[in-house]
Amino acid sequence: MATISLSLLLLFFFSLLFASSPSSAGIVGVNYGRVANDLPSPSAVASLLESSGVSHVKLYDSDPAVLHALAGTGVSVTVALPNENLTAAALSPSFASLWVRQSVAAYLPSTRISAVAVGNEVFAVSNSTNNLTSSLVPAMLNILSALSDLGLDKTVKVSSPIALTALQASYPSSAGSFRPDIADSVMKPMLDLIRNTDSFLMVNAYPFFAYESNSDVISLDYALFRPNAGVVDAGTGLKYYSLLDAQLDAVFAAAGRLGFGDVKVSISETGWPSKGDEGETGAGVENAEAYNGNLVRRVLSGNAGTPMKPEADMDVYLFALFNENEKPGPTSERNYGLFYPNQEKVYEVDLALRGGGGGLKWQEARTSAAAGAGARGETWCVANAMAGKERLQRGLDYACGEGGADCGRIQPGKDCYDPATLEAHASFAFNSYYQKKGRLAGTCDFHGAAHVVTQSPKIGKCELPTRA
Structure with missing residues (x-):
């Protein structure tokens, strides 16, 4: 997992700002x-x-x-x-x-x-x-x-x-x-x-x-x-x-x-x-x-x-x-x-x-979509592989840094480290952030790098939690 940097956080927030243009x-x-x-x-x-x-x-x-x-x-x-x-x-x-x-x-x-x-x-x-x-x-x-x-x-x-x-x-x-x-x-x-x-x-x-x-x-x-x-x-x-x-x-x-x-x-x-x-x-x-x-x-x-x-x-x-x-x-x-x-x-x-x-408008689209999925029962937030490595990495850095996600379990030697891929680690971090925020509408997005699913995902041997 990459370390957080101020420049990456600024880039992430500026990209969010212009996402709905x-x-x-x-x-x-x-x-x-x-x-x-x-x-x-x-x-x-x-x-x-x-x-x-x-x-x-x-x-x-x-x-x-x-x-x-x-x-x-x-x-x-x-x-x-x-x-x-x-x-x-x-x-x-x-x-x-x-x-x-x-x-x-x-x-x-x-x-x-x-x-x-x-x-x-x-x-x-x-x-x-x-x-x-x-x-x-x-x-x-x-x-x-x-x-x-x-x-x-x-x-x-x-x-x-x-x-x-x-x-x-x-x-x-x-x-x-x-x-x-x-x-x-x-x-x-x-x-x-x-x-x-x-x-x-x-x-x-x-x-x-x-x-x-x-x-x-x-x-x-x-x-x-x-x-x-x-x-x-x-x-x-x-x-x-x-x-x-x-x-x-x-x-x-x-x-x-x-x-x-x-x-x-x-x-x-x-x-x-x-x-x-x-x-x-x-x-x-x-x-x-x-x-x-x-x-x-x-x-x-x-x-x-x-x-x-x-x-x-x-x-x-x-x-x-x-x-x-x-x-x-x-x-x-x-x-x-x-x-x-x-x-x-x-x-x-x-x-x-x-x-x-x-x-x-994308901001409203992601909000209503997340709200609709949340109303149907348990939901999870996972990485969107189509977003590309750069966007996944920015989202991962934010979730594990300022976002306050619990990323300890994806550190080397921990139970959710394997598979040691960017997509797997991002999914864990995104879901941790999403659950921590109470699955509120708009909290599973990361500038298009994540989306809500309604079936329990499993990453290697690690099941993603449904609450913070």
Whole structure:
């Protein structure tokens, strides 16, 4: 265990001071899908978004009732050109121009439209009888040109959400590559457009699908951002503690193979179902709450980079705002919502958080998350390995120094010294501090280096205490 120094303590407290700055964290938004017959009115949804502190919303169309309802709310909106309009937008600049005037310009500035999603998972739905793939980039170019004609191209970004099925290879992450049928013909010009307009690649990523199909080899903790042993990428030696990280880095690697390793990525959809069919392993309220809650806390911590891109912010749009009862497919498809149609929460992921510039405020997020976990019974505070060694060490030094944690048991020769790793010692110190403070909200954080768990952790032969 390292010794305390004044400079380290000052660094730790200054980093805490700036942790909630919007420039040091990504944003969290929601997808507002409407494949249902029992949803509240758009005006009621706008009120729900405001009262819940949701500052970014992604739509799947440009419905006038929704866009009018969002006027004056300050919510940043991504509108969508649906797949059924792709061919027309690709073949006809006048169609694209009319669509932009009617679906974007007509609502500005009252409704804060910040991006256009051109199509959705086009490569996944395109086939020989409905070949939308070849229309994608021409449609994007025509939409961009229409925005430019109106002087909106600098403030309204253009992108297109891709599913991970666009990848030919995704494991290990360093081997990530796009499918040969789209790599040079579609992805390369699309990434070129994105780079030249300072936009971002939209990626729909669902660790649930990978876990559900491979639960015999993928750890649930690895999928839910919980403490785990990690997975090493044999190609780079990088260690992954999150399946979502591994998926994102596969996309970064694929873009890098085409010469676009600097592309920015936004997670346009991700989530976890709160209910599923009998064979849908992992679907359930507890896991959905863990996935979305841990993801939100991580994004807003300002420490949301991946092993391959450690400095990258992570903008995330959770799927979805509501359970949607008319979606086809297995039960899980109808149970991704954060809210029931009656506007009650499906589970506790507190979105009543506002931050400058539209992000959610990390300080309040960690407070409510800890409070929610504490209300359910015994809780412990453990190290977040994804925070990195420097942040773990700063937190450990503070907990054992000024924080007054009982760190005697992790000294050489004592019962909790082994395993003699930074993560193990930090977990013991963080938990000691947390229990000493009566498990008060906000006392398990250490600038994103720790988080609350509700199952008793064991470090070597040492069980972490549940009281000071």
